[in-house]
Amino acid sequence: MFENKIDTKFSEQRFGKYLKLKKTYFLNGSWGSGKTTFLEKIKEKDKELDIKVINLWRITNNRSIIKEIFVIMHPWIYYLSLLIMIMSIIISILATDVVNIGLSKSIQSGGFWTLITIVSLFVAVAKFMKLTTDSFFLTLFRIAYLFNLKNEYYLHYLEFTSPGVRVMHNAINQVLIFDDFDRVSEDRQLEAYKIFNILQNRITIVFTGDINIISRNDGNFLQKIVDERIELPLDLQPIAIWDKLITYLMKDLNVRSLSNLKAIAVSEERNLRDRKRFIDLVDKEFYTHNKKGHVQVEQQLIIIYIYLFHTKLYRELLDGKKFVSDSPESEKQVIPTNCSYRLTSFLVKMTTDSTEISNRNFPRNYIQNNTIYYIYAKINNDDKYKLLEDIATNQTSREDILMNSDYGSDKADLIFSEIDDMKSETFNSLLETAMQIIKTPRYSDLLQKIISQKIWRVNDSHSKLDLWNNYFEKYNYSSSQKLFFIYSYLGAANEISDQDHFKSLDTVKKADITWIALYDYIYNNRDVTSVYKLNDKEWKILADFNMEDFAAFWQFISIELLEQTQFENEFLGIKKEIENKEGKTFLKMHL
Structure with a gap:
């Protein structure tokens, strides 16, 4: 299974240092490019950073964004103030004459009752005046960072005298991340910009997203508030x-x-x-x-x-x-x-x-x-390994594949694909069957592939015929069958001994494969380029051929003729007769 993790350790360390400088950054990258995971790794490894992440695009209700940010940044202040307000209202109600449970006598002494009364009145007035929660939380932000600023000055003063204070000071590195800011609506972005004015230079702020589609980018607004744009590490590109x-x-x-x-x-x-x-x-x-x-x-x-x-x-x-x-x-x-x-x-x-x-x-x-x-398509092909096993063990199956390979089949195509890496046992079985079929005679690209593969595996620099003589003897190849194999599969006519050639038309007529014997006779008795100028005896032998042998003879001759371009036009007439299966009419023109 592919390991989907990516090592960005160096980039994490470098960006982690930037996050301690209390600047504003834009981490640029499209949605799904690994920005969030990258930042999560920094948060997990760098304990000096207090990283808070807000996903504005996931907020589906009408709650204030400023409130959401305050809750994330200062949860203790928020929940403590909320608790104080709720408890003040509850106590003030319980202490009235309407709900008289004797509580008023026990708390009216001292300043506690005054504090509760002030808080309750503040909540009531805020409700009556319809003061927005945004104004309230913006005020809390200002107060919080006013105290935080004074605290930092104090820590700067003390850190030279106390290592413990220095450690505490180094730990104060707040980071607020607006994740996937490009997916946030324009109204939400505007709300976020309000809080930015308060937080800027007090904490580190990071916007993430695709800068090309930020809603406010048209007026270069974001560029004005961002100190530096950071691209994702190359490892994430x-x-x-x-x-x-x-x-x-x-x-x-x-x-x-x-x-x-x-x-x-x-x-x-x-x-x-x-x-x-x-x-x-x-x-x-x-x-x-x-x-x-x-x-x-x-x-x-x-x-x-x-x-x-x-x-x-x-x-x-x-x-x-x-x-x-x-x-x-x-x-x-x-x-x-x-x-x-x-x-x-x-x-x-x-x-x-x-x-x-x-x-x-x-x-x-x-x-x-x-x-x-097609996706989720059902597999109908036979399993490749079962096919290879069948080829290795089943003679009938091998014969069927090799005899019909001209028409194409998954099994024949499998041999083409796998023959280079085929096991010796399987290949030798295939070769034995091929040698029996070739003598019938038969030629095909697949049979040629098998013969070429044998030559490649032996890698012998000696005579090509030396490799095949044992096969000729084993399968009782006749003289014409040997010549068919040599001319068709080896292209080694120069290695045929003189005694193996057909030297008379009488021996040609008696050959198992008459057309290859006639070809051999012509090839060794005249220039092959004048083969179309046969004498009467040679034409008469041709006239006795069936259409299959007749076509085979001329198609085989074409290999020699068409290699010499000056004879190509002279051969076109013969080739056309063969393709139209009208070879006999061509003969009558020469008899």
């Missing part, structure tokens, strides 16, 4: 937090690059809160819903990203829309909106690029199997 996550995902999901995801997240300034949501859903999709090994990793991660941060785009994916960069040609095509250029480019390629359709990697990509990529 998008480029740093996503780089750490991308590195983890590449290792955990076994993928070489996630450059598109990183570029998209950074360019769209996705913060810590966004990253947390992304991590949670990645964990659910790849592990809880078992998609690991069943989807192309970056495509799935981008779709998770779209699901979280671009709801409209995700809805269009569900509707089967294809994304284009400009000029939609049908209602099934749309231009992505409200997203970065990098995300637009990725979506266009993911949903429309024709090269993605023929991609042989396992698992299938979005174009080939889009439904599995």
Whole structure:
């Protein structure tokens, strides 16, 4: 599981020193970027700071903000004064003749009764005159900080004579934090500015939020009252937090690059809160819903990203829309909106690029199997490890995969994807089956991949044929089957011994694979570039070919011809006949 903690120790220590200077700061960062957590760490570690946090945007009632701040800053004064007022009113009522319980005789002596009477009258007059609580608490603020200022002067005087006083003085570092100030309504912000005039230079004040969207920022009001704007540490910036996550995902999901995801997240300034949501859903999709090994990793991660941060785009994916960069040609095509250029480019390629359709990697990509990529989609693919086990132990299964690999399947794509890291036992079983199928004859990209992998694993600098002679003998390859293998899979015609070539048309006719024997005969008796100038005997042999062998012969010849561009136009007529399956009519023109 990804460790979501970020080490900001150095930045915490540095900012903690600033908070002891009794200045006003603005800690800049978007909502969810880690500002509050950063400050909480400072509060937890630095015991010399008395940090108070107020979230004005969370206050949903009509209570005075000035009162709320006073309660947070001076709770003992508030609750003690509240208790005194309530008790004074209760006692004054109980001491009257209306409620006569004998209390008046016991408290009328001395100044206590006078104090109670004054407090009660003060509350009554304040109620009658409709004095605002703001005025009352503003007055209390002034009184509190007047005494606090005198106390500080006194402590300055005494700290040189007493270490204990010096410690007490150092502990007086009050900090008031207005958290997420950009989310507060303009009226609430104006109320907060009232208290600022009293608190400024007496305690440290920190506003946090995104300075670009502060309501009063239009007139540079905030800049006038803020001594210094502080940016979040680099470790909390998008480029740093996503780089750490991308590195983890590449290792955990076994993928070489996630450059598109990183570029998209950074360019769209996705913060810590966004990253947390992304991590949670990645964990659910790849592990809880078992998609690991069943989807192309970056495509799935981008779709998770779209699901979280671009709801409209995700809805269009569900509707089967294809994304284009400009000029939609049908209602099934749309231009992505409200997203970065990098995300637009990725979506266009993911949903429309024709090269993605023929991609042989396992698992299938979005174009080939889009439904599995949707969030909370049910996995229908066979488990990758069970497929590998089946390939290793089941001869019939291997034959079915290799015989039908031209048509594409999850199992064939799995071999393409896993063959480099495949266990020797599994690979050798696959190779044995491939050698039996090739002699039929058969050619496919998957069979070529298996043969190339064997050569790579042996890494032998000796003759290519030396590696395969044992297989030829084991599976009873005929002369034409050997030549088919050598020409098709090895490209090592120069290593064929003279005795293995077909030297007469009579031996060509008797070959198991007639068309490859004819090719070998022509290849060794004339310049291949003049192959289209066959003599009558050679054309007659061609005339006996079925359409499959006829097409195979000319398609194989094209490998030689088309490598030499000056003969490309001369070959187009033959190629067209083959593609239109009208090869026999072409023969009649030459007989």
